[in-house]
Ligand SMILES: Nc1ncnc2c1ncn2[C@@H]1O[C@H](COP(=O)(O)OP(=O)(O)O)[C@@H](O)[C@H]1O
């Protein structure tokens with residue numbers, strides 16, 4: 001029997017069928033862009049901009065990216081090269097995107113549901129789904145990997161399930177091929193063949209996994225890698241269709257044994273920190289690892305012909321990419337590319353104009369923040385405003401690469417720049433008048449009366465300084481800041497407010513049979529055993545309250561039951577469900593007196609009960625747990641009262657979630 005090796009089956013190498021980027025036959029719709037990207041030995045050292053496109057951006061705005069955004073950068077600055085880093089496509093939401101479908105297919109291959117539960121126990125009439133197929137060998141030789149003649153009812157249903165999930169992926173990507181390539185018929189055919197080939201290999205991989213009855217974390221990563229490869233294939237072909245030379249840079253094998261050996265050597269070298277020998281998998285993603293990875297990614301991009309289009313998936317990460325870095329890993333990959341290239345700027349393109357004072361879909365008066373510190377951005381990300389992967393900031397900022405969040409639907413907007421405190425000018429706090437559309441998806445320009453930066457928000461025309469080439473909104477007469485800017489500059493206000501939903505609070509009250517130090521150690525060792533991360537904690541000597549994200553638990557009810565029963569001997573355990581964390585974030589809060597008082601007084605005025613309170617040691621975050629049903633109301637109240645945004649100035653805008661009750665203010 002020839003079972004494909006799981007490691008090799010999906011790494012099909014570069015897109016063999018696509019023409020060389022500079023080859024004849026490519027159209028020259030933007031010939032200036034085409035020639036501008038070719039490196040020359042006589043050219044001065046290249047400068048780079050790294051653009052990261054998320055799943056929904058590639059899914060919904062592929063043609064806008066390749067025909068408008070990318071050419072506008074290439075044409076405006078011929079001496080600056082672009083590198084694109086792309087995530088797997090998503091449709092309208094990430095939840096229904098390629099990565100989630102790939103995870104579903106992986107689960108289906110082992111008859112597990114998305115949460116890892118055995119489907120055989122929940123689907124009536126199914127036999128145990130992990131029984132190997134009687135004719136598995138024959139089906140592997142099929143080009144589609146179909147299991148049509150499987151005799152076991154359970155396995156037939158199982159393989160049909162993953163087969164139909166792969167079909168959905170195939171159809172969605174074939175649909176995208178039509179949008180990606182509109183001129184070059186041959187190119188479109190080759191792209192289509194590549195997409196079909198990738199999906200066939202996925203089927204074979206899943207089948208192999210089912211035969212050996214195992215999908216290791218590493219295999220799961222390999223399955224995920226297909227999403228980014230497919231997405232990058234579309235982007236490359238779409239650029240080529242428009243005459244822009246581009247090359248797919250697949251990172252599936254960038255981390256190999258030689259790479260890890262090199263990291264080990266650096267670690268063991270004098271001053272290298274932890275010894276290279278015996279470093280556990282979970283500790284291998286240290287700075288030595290990220291530094292070498294950045295170097296390698298930089299080399300790969302520099303060597304690419306034309307625009308490198310890099311898979312946001314970056315390979316066989318020790319301990320698994322999904323488990324060590326988690327979803328949203330493409331942001332980190334883009335940061336490492338930017339570091340390796342010494343980029344002028346890392347741009348994270350999204351469907352939102354930047355970081356707002358609150359989620360603009362929940363607070364109609366939310367305003368765009370022109371600049372924010374990495375610490376603030378990280379806190380907002382951890383506590384519900386998932387604008388950027390939290391690991392991204394550290395890698396980019398430690399090498400002085402500014403990060404800019406930009407909107408694919410509003411490319412000329414200046415976005416939000418993430419800059420360290422020491423580099424950030426006194427904040428021109430908000431973009432006046434830059435108010436989100438109430439309760440609607442953010443659309444181009446509708447909420448952006450204040451436009452910045454002449455050259456389409458591009459950084460190279462900016463004043464030189466500690467961050468070369470960086471142009472900040474609100475500076476150099478960019479037109480942002482508005483009338484209230486100077487006034488707000490003098491007032492110290494928190495930066496933003498955020499809500500994290502789907503939270504539960506675990507309370508443990510000691511039975512006083514152990515000393516307090518072992519009380520804590522027993523609690524945390526239990527949580528550690530079950531991989532439970534604590535978002536927020538509040539303690540006394542005999543009582544601990546912990547807020548935990550339910551979504552982060554591997555099998556929520558089972559994990560919770562186990563944790564509660566194991567903590568039983570320690571004390572009385574109770575769980576509050578349907579909770580939310582409300583966090584007020586701002587670097588200025590370090591120097592402010594009374595902000596916590598105002599926050600809690602506002603919640604009290606709104607009749608909102610607080611279950612636990614916590615202030616981060618860095619003093620830029622005050623958080624509390626409230627009931628989920630009050631979350632929207634609390635968010636709007638704090639936004640108005642503590643951030644002092646919206647309200648009466650919002651001209652008749654009544655913040656969402658404040659329909660009733662005495663909030664102590666009039667909004668109209
Ligand atoms: N403070 C905030 N500023 C901007 N967006 C926020 C904030 N809090 C939450 N969000 C939400 O984060 C999402 C990020 O943008 P989007 O590009 O849609 O995400 P993704 O890249 O995951 O597809 C938006 O849906 C927005 O509503």
Ligand SMILES: N[C@@H](CC(=O)OP(=O)(O)O)C(=O)O
Pocket residue numbers: 053054055056087088090094099100227312326327328329330331
């Ligand atoms: N495809 C991965 C990686 C990623 O970064 O996605 P996005 O950029 O769309 O958040 C995920 O869904 O997690």
